[in-house]
Amino acid sequence: MDTKFKAKDYSNMCVNGILILEKTDIQKRGAYLWKCKCHCGNIFYTQGYRIANGEIKSCGCSRKVYRDDNFKKALNKLQEGFVEGTFIPLIKNNKLRSNNTSGHIGVSKKGNKWVARINVSGKSINLRLF
Numbered sequence: 001m002d003t004k005f006k007a008k009d010y011s012n013m014c015v016n017g018i019l020i021l022e023k024t025d026i027q028k029r030g031a032y033l034w035k036c037k038c039h040c041g042n043i044f045y046t047q048g049y050r051i052a053n054g055e056i057k058s059c060g061c062s063r064k065v066y067r068d069d070n071f072k073k074a075l076n077k078l079q080e081g082f083v084e085g086t087f088i089p090l091i092k093n094n095k096l097r098s099n100n101t102s103g104h105i106g107v108s109k110k111g112n113k114w115v116a117r118i119n120v121s122g123k124s125i126n127l128r129l130f
Contacts, residue, residue, distance in 0.1 A: 010034055010048035016057050020048060085121035 017039030031047040038059035114130040
């Protein structure tokens with residue numbers, strides 16, 4: 001009597017737009033890899049059970065679209081904070097940086113003197129040297 005587990009045949013199955021083409025001889029984590037064709041046309045290899053369970057939905061092309069959309073949204077949000085080259089949320093921030101030794105925003109030590117400066121429209125303006 002053979003008690004060995006018999007793997008499911010996923011050949012020619014289409015799940016979530018992914019066509020499972022053929023089984024390979026390559027194993028990953030104890031499961032055979034299957035050659036698959038994504039809905040975008042790319043060929044990729046993965047475990048058949050991961051597609052059948054709905055864990056894999058594409059070759060990675062849908063992640064790229066999602067990532068690009070999120071990047072565009074973040075870039076638009078960032079650009080909203082700029083007025084004439086100055087990032088307003090940074091000016092409104094009252095928190096001191098952890099490496100600030102003066103106890104005041106925009107004041108730093110240069111040699112044995114203190115320098116007060118501000119950045120406006122992408123240019124650093126020295127206000128005073130103490």
